[in-house]
Amino acid sequence: MAYGNWVVINKGVGISYDLRGDKMMNSCPICNEAVDVELCAFNNCQYVYAGKRYAGRGKPSILVKTQERQVAGDEYIRYSPEKMGYGDWDTLIITVYVLPQKNKDKVVCPACNERILEDSASFKCKHEYHLKCIEHSRALQTTDTSECMLCS
Numbered sequence: 664m665a666y667g668n669w670v671v672i673n674k675g676v677g678i679s680y681d682l683r684g685d686k687m688m689n690s691c692p693i694c695n696e697a698v699d700v701e702l703c704a705f706n707n708c709q710y711v712y713a714g715k716r717y718a719g720r721g722k723p724s725i726l727v728k729t730q731e732r733q734v735a736g737d738e739y740i741r742y743s744p745e746k747m748g749y750g751d752w753d754t755l756i757i758t759v760y761v762l763p764q765k766n767k768d769k770v771v772c773p774a775c776n777e778r779i780l781e782d783s784a785s786f787k788c789k790h791e792y793h794l795k796c797i798e799h800s801r802a803l804q805t806t807d808t809s810e811c812m813l814c815s
Contacts, residue, residue: 669701670691670692670698671692671704672689672690672692672698673814674759675759675788676708676759676760676761676788676789677759677760677761678758678759679756679757679758679759680756680757680758680759681754681755681756682700682703682714682752682754682755682756682757683752683753683754683755684754686699686700702741703741703757704739704740704741705733705735705739705740705759706735706736706737706738706739706740707735707736707737707762707789707790707813708735708759708760708761708762709732709733709734709735709759709760709761709762710729710732710733710735710757710758710759710760711728711729711731711732711733711757711758711760712727712728712729712755712756712757712758713726713727713728713729713755713756714726714727714728714752714753714754714755714756715727715752715753715754715755716751716752716753716755717751717752717753724753732760734762735762736762761789762789770783770791772791772792772793772796773790773792773811773812773813774792774793774796774797774812775793775796777793779791779792779793782794782795784797786811786814788811788813788814790811790812790813790814
């Protein structure tokens with residue numbers, strides 16, 4: 664939290680994030696001040712986690728990991744202490760993967776909310792748009808996700 668408000672920090676896909684080791688890489692996108700991670704949430708991706716949870720003084724850490732990739736669709740899937748366990752983590756590494764492409768007739772352009780049937784393009788973040796809706800961006804594969812409506 665920053666100034667009493669929740670901060671959403673998009674980490675992207677195709678990365679591994681060490682909740683403890685990468686702690687200093689969390690900064691508010693508005694003021695650039697460091698923020699502490701309170702919870703994790705995922706959308707439009709697959710993810711796995713593995714870590715060692717602190718079990719108490721004098722006890723060995725408990726290994727906790729997913730057995731298969733978890734899928735997060737259009738809604739945010741929040742960190743679930745019931746699934747991942749409560750308590751302090753010695754280590755917790757979360758790896759995020761691109762969600763496989765959906766059937767074309769179910770993909771909707773975020774800019775116009777119309778189905779995408781042809782002439783589509785996507786940003787590095789893999790969010791897909793009608794080409795006509797994002798003509799302003801010529802180099803889609805080299806453009807960062809800040810131009811994507813869903814990521815900015």
